[in-house]
Amino acid sequence: MFLKLLEKAELARENSYSPYSKFKVGAALLSKNGEIFTGCNIESSSYSLTCCAERVAFFKAISEGNNGFEAIAIVGGFNDTNEPCMPCGSCRQVMAEFCTPDFKIIIKKNDGFDIYTLFELLPNSFSLKNNE
Numbered sequence: 001m002f003l004k005l006l007e008k009a010e011l012a013r014e015n016s017y018s019p020y021s022k023f024k025v026g027a028a029l030l031s032k033n034g035e036i037f038t039g040c041n042i043e044s045s046s047y048s049l050t051c052c053a054e055r056v057a058f059f060k061a062i063s064e065g066n067n068g069f070e071a072i073a074i075v076g077g078f079n080d081t082n083e084p085c086m087p088c089g090s091c092r093q094v095m096a097e098f099c100t101p102d103f104k105i106i107i108k109k110n111d112g113f114d115i116y117t118l119f120e121l122l123p124n125s126f127s128l129k130n131n132e
């Protein structure tokens with residue numbers, strides 16, 4: 001399943017709109033019911049409006065009524081290279097909103113892939129749930 005997710009992330013990366021950074025990213029998010037939602041990074045000439053591939057995938061899934069996720073694959077790098085592309089802090093926080101600590105994050109590398117859990121990448125995260 002992880003290989004299929006990586007394949008979908010690579011395909012989504014082809015749609016990356018990144019004329020400013022030239023850093024193309026694709027993501028594929030697996031929901032608990034087996035559906036896959038993809039995303040690519042989308043930049044803006046007003047840089048702060050840029051949205052990451054991971055959040056595009058999450059927002060697509062959530063806007064279509066999905067709210068339970070198993071894993072996300074992320075593929076990225078400058079132009080068409082493959083460099084380990086870790087999710088940024090904003091994306092990790094969005095993952096924490098919708099995923100359990102054992103959610104899997106699969107990162108493509110030139111020679112394969114690494115798998116992390118959300119807890120490894122964002123331990124002790126902010127949550128309103130902590131205040132209940």
Ligand SMILES: [Zn+2]
Binds near residue numbers: 087089
């Ligand atoms: Zn991000």
